[in-house]
Amino acid sequence: MSWTDDRVELLKKLWSDGLSASQIAGELGGVTRNAVIGKVHRLGLSGRAKAPQPQAQRPKKPTTRPATSSVRPVGANGTIGNLALKSETAPATRPQTAPQPLVYSLSEEPLIANANVLQITEQTCKWPLGDPSTEDFHFCARRSDVGIPYCGYHARIAYQPVSERRRDRRVARM
DNA sequence: CCCTGATTCGC
DNA sequence: GCGAATCAGG
Numbered sequence: 001m002s003w004t005d006d007r008v009e010l011l012k013k014l015w016s017d018g019l020s021a022s023q024i025a026g027e028l029g030g031v032t033r034n035a036v037i038g039k040v041h042r043l044g045l046s047g048r049a050k051a052p053q054p055q056a057q058r059p060k061k062p063t064t065r066p067a068t069s070s071v072r073p074v075g076a077n078g079t080i081g082n083l084a085l086k087s088e089t090a091p092a093t094r095p096q097t098a099p100q101p102l103v104y105s106l107s108e109e110p111l112i113a114n115a116n117v118l119q120i121t122e123q124t125c126k127w128p129l130g131d132p133s134t135e136d137f138h139f140c141a142r143r144s145d146v147g148i149p150y151c152g153y154h155a156r157i158a159y160q161p162v163s164e165r166r167r168d169r170r171v172a173r174m
Numbered sequence: 175c176c177c178t179g180a181t182t183c184g185c
Numbered sequence: 186g187c188g189a190a191t192c193a194g195g
Binding site: 002003031032034035036037038039042 | 188189190
């Protein structure tokens with residue numbers, strides 16, 4: 001495939017639009033990203049305005065994870081959104097040992113069956129359950145202490161050290 | 175490893 | 186001029 005005027009024009013447009021060389025190559029077809037970059041340089045438009053899209057995020061491979069609730073709403077450093085939890089089991093530094101037993105109360109039954117987002121309160125476990133894309137989605141809603149987002153059971157999962165969370169995946173890869 | 179653009183150099 | 190191979194960086 002050769003660099004016809006049309007293709008060069010398209011290249012110029014896409015490049016100035018901030019598309020990556022590989023994206024442009026895919027758009028044009030018949031050329032590699034190397035060819036695109038080479039052409040860009042020969043055309044002398046190597047420097048370009050800031051890309052609107054910092055980086056094209058390639059579609060994530062649907063990683064096969066442990067089937068049970070891969071939702072892990074708590075960050076590895078023990079944060080949820082902007083909230084930093086004041087739990088000793090979620091220190092700022094990554095815990096090297098298993099978390100100490102949590103003192104949260106734990107009731108067997110949810111305070112609210114199939115609690116939706118409008119029904120959760122300071123005292124209900126906010127661990128998400130079910131498929132978020134369906135009406136099956138709800139929250140655990142067992143009792144949790146004020147200021148603690150989860151019941152004892154889910155807090156234990158949420159604060160599980162990253163090293164333990166990843167062990168399975170790592171082993172599987174080897 | 176995945177990606178990015180930059181550079182080189184044989185064609 | 187072209188672009189694969191390679192490089193350095195994220």
